[in-house]
Amino acid sequence: MTTAAAPSAPDGALPVASARETRRAAGRLIRRDGRAFALMLALNALAAGAGLAGPWLLGRIVDTVRDGGGAAAVDRLTLLIVVGTVLQLLLGRFARYVGHRFGERALARVREGFVDRALALPPAVVERAGTGDLTARGTTDVASVAGTLRDATPEVSVAVVQALFLLGAVTVLHPLLGACALGLVGCGFAVRWYLRRARRAYLDEGAAVSELAGLLAATAAGARTVDLLGLAERRASAARQAIERCRRARLRTLFLRSVLFPVVDFSYTVPVAAALTAGGALHQAGVVSLGAVVSAAVLLGQLSAPLDTLLFRTEQLQAGAAAFARVTGVGTEPDGSGPQPTAPQADGVPAPAAAVPADGTEPAAAGAPAPRGRIEARGVRYAYPGGAGDEVLRGVELTVRPGERLALVGPSGAGKSTLGRLLAGIEAPRAGTVTVGGLPVAALPPRALRRQVALVTQEHHVFLGTVRDNLRIAAPGAADTALHAALAAVGADWAAALPSGLATELGPGGFRPDGAQSQQLSLARVVLADPGILILDEATALLDPRTARRTERALAAVLEGRTVIAVAHRLHTAHDADRVAVMEAGRITELGTHDALVAAGGAYAALWRTWHGDAPEPERPTEV
Numbered sequence: 068m069t070t071a072a073a074p075s076a077p078d079g080a081l082p083v084a085s086a087r088e089t090r091r092a093a094g095r096l097i098r099r100d101g102r103a104f105a106l107m108l109a110l111n112a113l114a115a116g117a118g119l120a121g122p123w124l125l126g127r128i129v130d131t132v133r134d135g136g137g138a139a140a141v142d143r144l145t146l147l148i149v150v151g152t153v154l155q156l157l158l159g160r161f162a163r164y165v166g167h168r169f170g171e172r173a174l175a176r177v178r179e180g181f182v183d184r185a186l187a188l189p190p191a192v193v194e195r196a197g198t199g200d201l202t203a204r205g206t207t208d209v210a211s212v213a214g215t216l217r218d219a220t221p222e223v224s225v226a227v228v229q230a231l232f233l234l235g236a237v238t239v240l241h242p243l244l245g246a247c248a249l250g251l252v253g254c255g256f257a258v259r260w261y262l263r264r265a266r267r268a269y270l271d272e273g274a275a276v277s278e279l280a281g282l283l284a285a286t287a288a289g290a291r292t293v294d295l296l297g298l299a300e301r302r303a304s305a306a307r308q309a310i311e312r313c314r315r316a317r318l319r320t321l322f323l324r325s326v327l328f329p330v331v332d333f334s335y336t337v338p339v340a341a342a343l344t345a346g347g348a349l350h351q352a353g354v355v356s357l358g359a360v361v362s363a364a365v366l367l368g369q370l371s372a373p374l375d376t377l378l379f380r381t382e383q384l385q386a387g388a389a390a391f392a393r394v395t396g397v398g399t400e401p402d403g404s405g406p407q408p409t410a411p412q413a414d415g416v417p418a419p420a421a422a423v424p425a426d427g428t429e430p431a432a433a434g435a436p437a438p439r440g441r442i443e444a445r446g447v448r449y450a451y452p453g454g455a456g457d458e459v460l461r462g463v464e465l466t467v468r469p470g471e472r473l474a475l476v477g478p479s480g481a482g483k484s485t486l487g488r489l490l491a492g493i494e495a496p497r498a499g500t501v502t503v504g505g506l507p508v509a510a511l512p513p514r515a516l517r518r519q520v521a522l523v524t525q526e527h528h529v530f531l532g533t534v535r536d537n538l539r540i541a542a543p544g545a546a547d548t549a550l551h552a553a554l555a556a557v558g559a560d561w562a563a564a565l566p567s568g569l570a571t572e573l574g575p576g577g578f579r580p581d582g583a584q585s586q587q588l589s590l591a592r593v594v595l596a597d598p599g600i601l602i603l604d605e606a607t608a609l610l611d612p613r614t615a616r617r618t619e620r621a622l623a624a625v626l627e628g629r630t631v632i633a634v635a636h637r638l639h640t641a642h643d644a645d646r647v648a649v650m651e652a653g654r655i656t657e658l659g660t661h662d663a664l665v666a667a668g669g670a671y672a673a674l675w676r677t678w679h680g681d682a683p684e685p686e687r688p689t690e691v
């Protein structure tokens with residue numbers, strides 16, 4: 068899906084679908100349930116047709132009485148009015164029922180699509196946008212779309228059909244009486260004025276709510292840090308500013324409504340007054356009967372009901388359309404040219420890129436083992452967005468062979484973690500290329516990429532749900548035997564002793580794994596995902612020594628048979644690696660085996676001597 072982002076999307080924020088793309092997405096939703104939509108419209112048309120009987124029969128009653136007709140004739144006409152009204156009620160109710168069901172199905176599709184696209188978002192996109200925006204789109208915006216689809220769409224379709232039928236009926240009575248509906252032109256101007264401003268205003272309101280949600284979520288998540296560092300006043304001040312922006316955005320939408328509604332209310336009376344005036348003249352000229360004038364006035368008076376619905380729902384439709392644009396925008400690229408989420412195949416694995424790797428290794432194929440191809444960085448340059456434009460990586464050249472273990476060492480801030488993120492495809496280089504098995508990582512769909520490269524950090528997350536749920540995230544549909552094998556591979560013996568085995572619930576109210584156990588669960592997921600290349604960055608850095616030892620043992624099992632690039636904090640890791648790359652100021656300055664680099668007497672040799680206590684501490688802190 069390609070969209071042009073709304074111009075307002077700030078740098079790093081998730082894109083918002085353009086008006087055109089929003090309309091297209093709505094069209095797709097309607098087409099997918101086209102029969103139900105057509106049935107809803109047909110039933111509405113029948114209900115509106117039945118509704119015309121009342122005013123028309125009222126006119127007939129007036130004419131009958133005027134012509135001296137008896138009470139029996141009036142009774143018959145009155146009975147027909149009752150029949151018409153009941154018919155309208157029943158058909159209208161059925162039309163709404165069909166409409167609500169259509170709305171619910173469409174909403175389910177919107178929700179499923181949103182979840183799919185949100186889950187397929189590259190982590191870097193979520194990091195830059197902030198989880199508040201994504202949360203607000205997944206909650207407030209989806210709820211707004213829900214209200215629109217469930218209530219507004221059926222109501223609006225009823226109202227549109229009713230209004231058209233009423234106008235048609237008056238015009239049939241006499242074209243001049245139909246022309247009296249032009250008195251509603253003031254209403255049209257007011258609505259146009261409103262609609263021109265409403266999309267922008269509602270988008271701003273949604274963005275302000277997202278910002279506030281993100282700020283409050285971050286403050287709540289970091290409550291202890293806020294308390295510890297005495298940041299409460301600063302956070303409260305930021306929250307006050309965000310609330311003020313919300314208030315201003317809300318006031319703007321309120322102002323738009325406060326102009327719209329009074330103008331519209333006045334406009335409703337104009338056609339009725341015009342019909343009575345013009346109708347009186349026509350009647351006197353003998354062109355129309357008195358009953359026709361009464362019918363026309365009643366029909367035009369009845370126009371206010373569907374128009375009211377339209378106006379009332381217009382606001383909801385506008386808010387819903389803005390929310391739909393924000394929901395649809397998730398997972399699209401701001402410039403409309405970047406990678407789009409890949410539709411999963413039946414087994415949940417996306418189709419891999421159909422290209423033959425340059426180094427002759429087998430291309431990825433659905434269900435086939437991930438290729439253990441070489442990973443290469445050529446002339447890689449990178450600067451963080453919003454990082455004052457300073458280059459963090461300045462022309463990195465690196466080739467890691469299949470099955471090789473490479474240790475990345477160097478001073479703090481040299482760019483090791485950043486290079487790890489680029490090699491894992493989380494960030495894309497500003498210049499140069501990163502390829503895995505000959506395929507540029509930037510061109511691989513996220514899920515296909517994850518089958519080839521995994522970045523293991525000290526961050527690990529236990530999801531609410533069972534042990535099985537937590538593991539199957541990496542391999543949907545994996546058999547219990549595979550899950551047990553993965554747990555055993557990372558030394559998670561504790562899992563076998565859980566009361567309900569793989570069905571044990573994790574988290575509050577269930578089993579609460581400690582740091583090492585959580586890390587083991589996340590490593591078991593890596594085993595199940597079975598990527599050919601692992602990038603380790605501080606995987607055990609924050610753990611206490613005992614936990615770190617347990618985790619490292621688990622890690623050793625995971626590394627077996629894979630290409631490994633490890634940001635090395637302890638030089639014994641570098642010593643045990645096949646080769647060592649020294650990184651300084653965004654470049655690889657030394658590359659070779661431990662022995663060769665020590666013999667060369669360069670930066671690595673100095674680090675190694677420092678680690679052994681043979682030399683004074685270097686001036687810059689190092690990762691030893």
Ligand SMILES: Nc1ncnc2c1ncn2[C@@H]1O[C@H](COP(=O)(O)OP(=O)(O)OP(=O)(O)O)[C@@H](O)[C@H]1O
Binds near residue numbers: 479485
């Ligand atoms: N998200 C970010 N936004 C802006 N600048 C960043 C970001 N992350 C890192 N940097 C900057 O990029 C530079 C390289 O950081 P990086 O973390 O890659 O270095 P490192 O060698 O891994 O250091 P360390 O071992 O201390 O993490 C540093 O100057 C850092 O301040």
